[in-house]
Amino acid sequence: xxxxxxxxxxxxxxxxxxxxxxxxxxxxxxxxxxxxxxxxxxxxxxxxxxxxxxxxxxxxxxxxxxxxxxxxxxxxxxxxxxxxxxxxxxxxxxxxxxxxxxxxxxxxxxxxxxxxxxxxxxxxxxxxxxxxxxxxxxxxxxxxxxxxxxxxxxxxxxxxxxxxxxxxxxxxxxxxxxxxxxxxxxxxxxxxxxxxxxxxxxxxxxxxxxxxxxxxxxxxxxxxxxxxxxxxxxxxxxxxxxxxxxxxxxxxxxxxxxxxxxxxxxxxxxxxxxxxxxxxxxxxxxxxxxxxxxxxxxxxxxxxxxxxxxxxxxxxxxxxxx
Amino acid sequence: xxxxxxxxxxxxxxxxxxxxxxxxxxxxxxxxxxxxxxxxxxxxxxxxxxxxxxxxxxxxxxxxxxxxxxxxxxxxxxxxxxxxxxxxxxxxxxxxxxxxxxxxxxxxxxxxxxxxxxxxxxxxxxxxxxxxxxxxxxxxxxxxxxxxxxxxxxxxxxxxxxxxxxxxxxxxxxxxxxxxxxxxxxxxxxxxxxxxxxxxxxxxxxxxxxxxxxxxxxxxxxxxxxxxxxxxxxxxxxxxxxxxxxxxxxxxxxxxxxxxxxxxxxx
Numbered sequence: 001x002x003x004x005x006x007x008x009x010x011x012x013x014x015x016x017x018x019x020x021x022x023x024x025x026x027x028x029x030x031x032x033x034x035x036x037x038x039x040x041x042x043x044x045x046x047x048x049x050x051x052x053x054x055x056x057x058x059x060x061x062x063x064x065x066x067x068x069x070x071x072x073x074x075x076x077x078x079x080x081x082x083x084x085x086x087x088x089x090x091x092x093x094x095x096x097x098x099x100x101x102x103x104x105x106x107x108x109x110x111x112x113x114x115x116x117x118x119x120x121x122x123x124x125x126x127x128x129x130x131x132x133x134x135x136x137x138x139x140x141x142x143x144x145x146x147x148x149x150x151x152x153x154x155x156x157x158x159x160x161x162x163x164x165x166x167x168x169x170x171x172x173x174x175x176x177x178x179x180x181x182x183x184x185x186x187x188x189x190x191x192x193x194x195x196x197x198x199x200x201x202x203x204x205x206x207x208x209x210x211x212x213x214x215x216x217x218x219x220x221x222x223x224x225x226x227x228x229x230x231x232x233x234x235x236x237x238x239x240x241x242x243x244x245x246x247x248x249x250x251x252x253x254x255x256x257x258x259x260x261x262x263x264x265x266x267x268x269x270x271x272x273x274x275x276x277x278x279x280x281x282x283x284x285x286x287x288x289x290x291x292x293x294x295x296x297x298x299x300x301x302x303x304x305x306x307x308x309x310x311x312x313x314x315x316x317x318x319x320x321x322x
Numbered sequence: 323x324x325x326x327x328x329x330x331x332x333x334x335x336x337x338x339x340x341x342x343x344x345x346x347x348x349x350x351x352x353x354x355x356x357x358x359x360x361x362x363x364x365x366x367x368x369x370x371x372x373x374x375x376x377x378x379x380x381x382x383x384x385x386x387x388x389x390x391x392x393x394x395x396x397x398x399x400x401x402x403x404x405x406x407x408x409x410x411x412x413x414x415x416x417x418x419x420x421x422x423x424x425x426x427x428x429x430x431x432x433x434x435x436x437x438x439x440x441x442x443x444x445x446x447x448x449x450x451x452x453x454x455x456x457x458x459x460x461x462x463x464x465x466x467x468x469x470x471x472x473x474x475x476x477x478x479x480x481x482x483x484x485x486x487x488x489x490x491x492x493x494x495x496x497x498x499x500x501x502x503x504x505x506x507x508x509x510x511x512x513x514x515x516x517x518x519x520x521x522x523x524x525x526x527x528x529x530x531x532x533x534x535x536x537x538x539x540x541x542x543x544x545x546x547x548x549x550x551x552x553x554x555x556x557x558x559x560x561x562x563x564x565x566x567x568x569x570x571x572x573x574x575x576x577x578x579x580x581x582x583x584x585x586x587x588x589x
Contacts, residue, residue, distance in 0.1 A: 015585060058586075059586075062586050065421075065422055066421060067421045067422065069582040069584075086421065090421075090422055090424035091424040093422075097419075101419065102419045102422065102423075104340065105340070106340035106343045107336060107339060107343075115333065118328060119332070119424065119425060147343070
């Protein structure tokens with residue numbers, strides 16, 4: 001228990017929704033947004049919590065941070081129960097909601113940071129050191145004195161990240177921190193998180209729809225669908241489990257009549273009037289495929305396509321029950 | 323504890339700085355809200371052009387009653403009146419940002435929505451109360467002085483409780499604002515007049531159910547040394563503070579229950 005930053009057992013959250021049936025009648029219905037999640041995260045881990053819209057990601061995060069009251073199940077974050085010990089826990093965790101601001105809208109960014117120093121009761125020397133680090137790593141220099149409402153989304157998000165880290169939290173919860181950001185800001189945020197994760201003293205739970213975030217940052221992925229965990233493991237495990245393979249695309253000068261079969265690989269498609277052949281590799285190597293085809297005719301181009309997380313996730317999202 | 327209070331003070335100051343970012347609209351607010359307080363009290367007197375007495379009380383006595391009610395309401399409104407914005411926080415999910423800070427939710431909402439323009443109303447109502455005490459002949463005794471001091475505090479606590487309880491409804495029912503207003507602003511209007519002008523279930527609900535008779539009616543009876551035309555014993559007037567405390571505690575419990583029902587909004 002002491003080693004775990006987050007431990008969750010049988011977590012459920014049910015909402016009652018009223019649905020219109022007929023002209024006036026409404027039907028009450030109980031919907032489980034989170035339907036029995038178990039999760040153990042060790043100190044210093046960075047875990048990607050992914051899943052389609054409405055899978056229960058945000059709801060889980062809100063229960064872990066003490067915002068929502070769980071219907072059932074046990075939660076321990078930093079050894080505390082989030083709802084009963086919300087205020088105490090808040091001093092030890094940092095939270096960033098991509099679609100909400102924790103900053104003071106009408107005040108300059110610098111003043112928000114100063115307010116948070118008082119809210120979290122951080123000694124000013126410590127505060128100054130951490131702020132200096134964030135200023136450097138997140139490049140806040142140009143806009144510290146601008147009211148938050150006038151910041152661009154990318155600037156604001158860098159501000160939000162700083163705000164969540166100034167009290168040196170043990171666990172950082174990030175709910176879609178890169179949503180809506182431009183490429184440059186996205187990379188800045190990603191690089192910053194990678195650095196934070198590498199130092200290893202902050203546990204990070206991240207929800208995202210951005211596959212580049214996942215590939216770059218998350219060694220461990222927890223995939224949730226319809227309120228349940230459907231995968232918990234590395235990105236490689238996910239590929240292995242859902243049968244994502246490397247593919248090899250071969251362009252020939254002239255179409256060939258037959259003999260395209262290669263042991264250890266299967267033909268996925270033949271296009272461009274027989275001049276482009278796509279194989280999926282099972283046991284064979286790309287070299288074997290190329291060697292075989294070279295005997296059939298002259299090759300114009302060969303490319304190897306690495307398995308794409310996008311495909312895996314898309315398959316996960318659409319298949320429903322996996 | 324001291325550190326916590328300091329944190330609230332900083333939130334408070336930040337809110338005032340935020341408000342002064344929009345100087346012109348702040349000035350307008352201040353001017354208009356100050357005007358309204360005077361109108362509320364004076365509107366009571368208009369009735370006396372039609373009738374010499376209301377529920378057995380003369381114009382000066384009702385004026386004192388109305389002023390006392392306004393003081394209680396204006397101060398409560400200044401301090402906690404802004405919790406009525408809870409509905410906005412619940413609907414937009416902004417409450418999330420409040421919940422992730424290591425401070426109480428209710429005190430934070432009070433601090434971050436503090437509306438300094440309401441100070442104007444407090445000042446005006448206090449002025450009205452001072453006038454009220456000069457136009458009514460009070461035969462001052464130690465117990466009447468005590469009542470004169472306790473009554474405004476009772477009003478502040480009771481109205482604060484109503485404000486919090488009313489706002490809490492937003493956890494279950496987001497569009498509850500108007501319903502809650504019926505009890506907060508409606509409660510204020512109720513206390514402007516003697517309880518004896520009302521009748522039936524309406525009187526029972528507002529005067530005794532919500533305890534609003536203790537805001538201005540009973541205190542003025544004590545100050546004037548008059549028996550209650552409705553027959554309540556004199557000692558009842560002194561139960562105001564515990565009744566107000568009860569309402570405040572009830573509102574606090576309701577608030578805690580409501581917070582557990584907070585559903586947030588999508589992502």
